[in-house]
Amino acid sequence: MAQEEVQNGGPEKVAEVSFTALKPQLMVEAPKAADAVQFYKSAFGAVEAGRTVYPKRKADQEQPHVLSAQLELAGSTILVSDIADNSTPVKTEGTGYVLCLETEDVEAAIAKAVSAGGVAEGEVTEGDGACCGGRVGKVKDPYGYVWLICSPAKKCGDAEA
Amino acid sequence: MAQEEVQNGGPEKVAEVSFTALKPQLMVEAPKAADAVQFYKSAFGAVEAGRTVYPKRKADQEQPHVLSAQLELAGSTILVSDIADNSTPVKTEGTGYVLCLETEDVEAAIAKAVSAGGVAEGEVTEGDGACCGGRVGKVKDPYGYVWLICSPAKKCGDAEA
Secondary structure (H helix, E strand, O other): OOOOOOOOOOOOOOOOOOEEEEEEEEEEEOOOHHHHHHHHHHHHOOEEEEEEEEOOOOOOOOOOEEEEEEEEEOOEEEEEEEEOOOOOOOOOOOOEEEEEEEEOOHHHHHHHHHHOOOEEEEEEEEOOOOOOOOEEEEEEOOOOOEEEEEOOOOOOOOOOO | OOOOOOOOOOOOOOOOOOEEEEEEEEEEEOOOHHHHHHHHHHHHOOEEEEEEEEOOOOOOOOOOEEEEEEEEEOOEEEEEEEEOOOOOOOOOOOOEEEEEEEEOOHHHHHHHHHHOOOEEEEEEEEOOOOOOOOEEEEEEOOOOOEEEEEOOOOOOOOOOO
């Protein structure tokens, strides 16, 4: 694995580090971040805690560029950001990524997300441990992100094949 | 937006739904999930809270298939899962996705992640509001996921361009 130099400490020096928050950040094509925020409010009941924007830079630009909107959802924070055409998108090359949302009422949660503009994918199934939950459904949002709607996690343990 | 039928309620019926947890789930090529879990422990100090596995299905298969490993990190939970070659990967078509980790010591956090096998990308810069933080660095992990290492969030507000 290639290693680059970092300031104030090379790879050999391993410091104690503590982290105060973990926030998934979802990029959407500018200027759709404001719409995406509205979708996450309608679909999942997210609450907006703040928004950092650039002011309008063109007279004909209807929506300001959203650097970051901060949404509170299920005790966590997610960030939603506009990505401009001329900016370098963040290259995530991971195999796959979803957001698991736990709820007591999987069907109602899916229905609400669909009514807000999401698309249900497949049937609600008994989970295979993917979320450590019992029942799992899937919703793709209008911005391309996949949400697993799961019944609350059980204690993880060895599953029988 | 196409809408599919869901059981127990059509799109018109919008129920009150509450969510109890949000957990980002990272898929990695099987059988690397166990390695990825080790990386997130070494790089970020994640603590494993549980793991659901299929037992070995072949005598020559050294590592069990990880359906889901649950990691506690910065007060949140992330899930790490093996994706088998023959399974349908979750198709996330979003514009870009990163995980923001907040810490008081951005440089030390990056150094630690690099020493664990991550790759620092670019310099630590004064944030443009992406995480609502002051200073931001970037680390790509060996499984393709990008982590922003940020100083703690300030109150989000309108930024001047």
